[in-house]
Amino acid sequence: MKLIAPLVVVALAIGVIGAPAAASATSEPWARTAAGPTATVAFAATDDGIVTPGSDLIVTGTIANTSDDDLLAGTATVYLTRGAVSTRADFSSWLDSTDSVATDKLGDAVATVATPSVAAGKSANVTIQVPAAAVGIASDAAWGARKLAVEVTDGTSQIGQSRSSIVWNSTATYTPVALALAMPLTVPTPTTGLIPAATLATYTAANGILTRQLDEAIDRHIAIGLDPMIITSIRILGTTVPPTAQAWLDRLSAATNEVFPLTYADSDVSAMSQAGLATVLAPTSLSIDPRLFPGYTIPPTASPTTTPIPNPTATAAPAVPTLETIAQWTYTPALAGLVWPANNTVTEPDLDWFKAKGYTTTILGSGNVNYPDLEYTPGSRATVDKQSAVVSDSDISREFQAAASATTDANWQLAIANFSSTLAVVANQRSAAARTLLATLDRAAPDSDLRLAQTMQAMAAMPWTGFSRLADVVDAPPVVTATLASQTESGTRLAEIKAMLSSESSVASFSSILTDPTVLTGERRLSLLAAMANTWNSQGSTWPPVIDKYTAASAKTLKSVNIAQTGTQALLSDTVNLGVAVTNDLAWPVNVLVGVRSPTGVIEVEKSHVPLTVEANSQAKASVPVKALANGNNIVLHASLTSATGVRIGSSTSLTVNVQAGWESAITGIFAGIVIAVFGVGIYRNIAKRRKRKTQDPDAAPATEGDAE
Numbered sequence: 190m191k192l193i194a195p196l197v198v199v200a201l202a203i204g205v206i207g208a209p210a211a212a213s214a215t216s217e218p219w220a221r222t223a224a225g226p227t228a229t230v231a232f233a234a235t236d237d238g239i240v241t242p243g244s245d246l247i248v249t250g251t252i253a254n255t256s257d258d259d260l261l262a263g264t265a266t267v268y269l270t271r272g273a274v275s276t277r278a279d280f281s282s283w284l285d286s287t288d289s290v291a292t293d294k295l296g297d298a299v300a301t302v303a304t305p306s307v308a309a310g311k312s313a314n315v316t317i318q319v320p321a322a323a324v325g326i327a328s329d330a331a332w333g334a335r336k337l338a339v340e341v342t343d344g345t346s347q348i349g350q351s352r353s354s355i356v357w358n359s360t361a362t363y364t365p366v367a368l369a370l371a372m373p374l375t376v377p378t379p380t381t382g383l384i385p386a387a388t389l390a391t392y393t394a395a396n397g398i399l400t401r402q403l404d405e406a407i408d409r410h411i412a413i414g415l416d417p418m419i420i421t422s423i424r425i426l427g428t429t430v431p432p433t434a435q436a437w438l439d440r441l442s443a444a445t446n447e448v449f450p451l452t453y454a455d456s457d458v459s460a461m462s463q464a465g466l467a468t469v470l471a472p473t474s475l476s477i478d479p480r481l482f483p484g485y486t487i488p489p490t491a492s493p494t495t496t497p498i499p500n501p502t503a504t505a506a507p508a509v510p511t512l513e514t515i516a517q518w519t520y521t522p523a524l525a526g527l528v529w530p531a532n533n534t535v536t537e538p539d540l541d542w543f544k545a546k547g548y549t550t551t552i553l554g555s556g557n558v559n560y561p562d563l564e565y566t567p568g569s570r571a572t573v574d575k576q577s578a579v580v581s582d583s584d585i586s587r588e589f590q591a592a593a594s595a596t597t598d599a600n601w602q603l604a605i606a607n608f609s610s611t612l613a614v615v616a617n618q619r620s621a622a623a624r625t626l627l628a629t630l631d632r633a634a635p636d637s638d639l640r641l642a643q644t645m646q647a648m649a650a651m652p653w654t655g656f657s658r659l660a661d662v663v664d665a666p667p668v669v670t671a672t673l674a675s676q677t678e679s680g681t682r683l684a685e686i687k688a689m690l691s692s693e694s695s696v697a698s699f700s701s702i703l704t705d706p707t708v709l710t711g712e713r714r715l716s717l718l719a720a721m722a723n724t725w726n727s728q729g730s731t732w733p734p735v736i737d738k739y740t741a742a743s744a745k746t747l748k749s750v751n752i753a754q755t756g757t758q759a760l761l762s763d764t765v766n767l768g769v770a771v772t773n774d775l776a777w778p779v780n781v782l783v784g785v786r787s788p789t790g791v792i793e794v795e796k797s798h799v800p801l802t803v804e805a806n807s808q809a810k811a812s813v814p815v816k817a818l819a820n821g822n823n824i825v826l827h828a829s830l831t832s833a834t835g836v837r838i839g840s841s842t843s844l845t846v847n848v849q850a851g852w853e854s855a856i857t858g859i860f861a862g863i864v865i866a867v868f869g870v871g872i873y874r875n876i877a878k879r880r881k882r883k884t885q886d887p888d889a890a891p892a893t894e895g896d897a898e
Contacts (some may be wrong), residue, residue, distance in 0.1 A: 238606025242328035273333035326401035332361030356555030382715025427481025449524035474711030
């Protein structure tokens with residue numbers, strides 16, 4: 190048996206399960222599988238990919254049939270390269286390529302087992318045990334990573350290929366690579382800039398997304414980039430906050446993790462710079478209801494018949510948060526000046542812009558950095574284009590992300606094996622040099638199925654790596670000088686963001702017609718920040734409708750105050766007040782200046798701007814004094830609205846008038862004639878009566894005034 194042991198391969202567990210193929214590695218691009226015409230396969234070594242001399246190699250995996258036809262039974266062959274991987278470029282090429290590798294390039298075949306048939310839309314789990322003797326690596330062989338592959342056939346042709354790795358953990362002398370970790374603590378794709386109470390209750394419930402993130406990260410060696418929107422959304426609710434949300438915030442406050450601030454809503458800071466903004470966007474106002482906070486008492490209302498008695502206790506100022514205090518947090522001092530733009534979005538001017546806005550250190554992805562010609566991986570602390578930076582290793586971060594967010598055991602095993610091997614390759618480059626690298630979780634919408642704790646537990650068992658505090662990395666002197674590999678935001682994304690910024694600016698100018706402009710500008714800024722959240726970067730086609738909704742809402746606001754259309758007005762006097770009706774569809778009163786301009790010499794406008802207040806959701810009319818200089822029909826005047834600061838509101842409107850100013854003199858003459866005639870007739874009748882009486886009785890006394898009647 191000892192003589193034939195190297196040739197023996199035992200299949201320990203081969204079974205078909207009823208899980209749909211959607212749960213397989215095809216749903217996770219980091220699985221690095223090569224799909225054949227009918228199936229996708231993902232295989233990796235167990236024990237986090239670590240193999241020690243004298244131990245069997247256990248490989249587990251999944252065959253997912255994504256076709257409409259049943260997959261025939263076949264074989265799975267395990268291939269292993271027995272020499273250690275020497276360079277990161279070689280290792281990355283092995284893991285990253287999505288194309289199948291020729292069989293003769295996969296290494297030595299060390300095991301072949303039968304695979305079951307798999308029904309359409311189903312998956313099969315396969316476990317392969319390779320005896321230590323069949324592994325074929327000498328016990329004193331060089332320590333380090335080896336390439337591992339599994340090729341699945343249906344008996345005649347390849348149907349799938351999976352490439353991963355192992356670490357041959359023989360006796361070796363090396364200095365472990367210290368690893369600092371960072372994660373964003375955010376919510377999925379916000380839209381309003383404040384998380385509603387009901388949503389907070391869901392997010393902080395027992396299995397909510399915020400609870401799961403905190404459960405996985407709390408009191409572990411990982412720095413938290415905290416979105417201030419979460420703090421603000423909880424605190425602004427005061428006494429109406431969901432109990433689970435307050436408990437969540439209290440837990441975070443008591444955590445031992447390093448914490449540093451993200452931009453509000455984790456909004457895209459690189460886009461802000463590249464859009465030419467003068468400052469980092471933040472909320473401009475919040476609608477904080479003081480009645481929701483302890484100590485606040487509604488002031489008593491005096492009745493007409495009683496005099497209120499002063500009550501200092503009842504009217505004491507409550508501890509109500511303000512815009513400046515509501516998101517205050519005790520951040521780790523060394524990390525308070527960190528800025529974390531999205532990976533591979535930073536240009537050289539952005540670094541200067543970040544520094545000018547008060548940031549002291551930038552977290553950059555290694556794909557955004559050009560290192561000098563080095564034969565090893567340098568530490569993360571760097572000077573990049575004369576600016577302070579901490580560089581996140583893209584390959585290590587990708588493997589860390591893959592493991593932390595894997596949705597199946599098979600995919601987690603694959604990711605952690607590759608994570609372990611990547612770190613081993615780095616440790617093997619300069620075995621005596623101490624280095625600290627940074628790995629980060631990405632900005633994709635957070636998944637509730639995190640495996641962060643499981644991943645960090647596996648890291649703790651890897652002899653060639655250890656944990657480091659991010660603050661220690663930031664505080665350390667730079668270990669390398671590099672240049673920036675400038676990468677701008679995509680033209681489409683930047684154009685969409687500029688459209689939102691322009692829309693917000695227009696509403697800000699328009700809001701000058703309000704007594705309190707912040708009721709408009711505050712909401713627009715919060716929604717803008719939410720729409721610029723980095724989590725939208727991974728959402729593809731679902732983001733443009735958010736932009737359209739934002740700009741459409743702004744456009745509707747800009748059209749909410751207008752001059753009402755009226756029919757032709759008749760001016761029958763030389764001087765008259767022209768009526769101009771203004772409609773306000775906003776929920777607040779507005780103050781405008783109504784202006785009328787006459788392009789002809791028929792009418793002269795005597796007051797160019799007339800102030801008018803229009804109540805919420807109503808219409809009011811301004812009286813603009815004008816003077817008719819001549820008569821005419823269908824005379825066109827131009828009416829417009831402006832704010833007190835001179836901002837044009839809405840669009841100009843044409844008013845049509847008919848001028849018949851001479852009618853005023855004619856009507857006055859007619860009325861004067863009537864009055865004269867009435868008095869004349871009265872006088873004539875009085876004289877006639879006197880004469881008549883005198884004729885009838887010459888000796889009669891003169892008639893009195895009463896007799897005349």
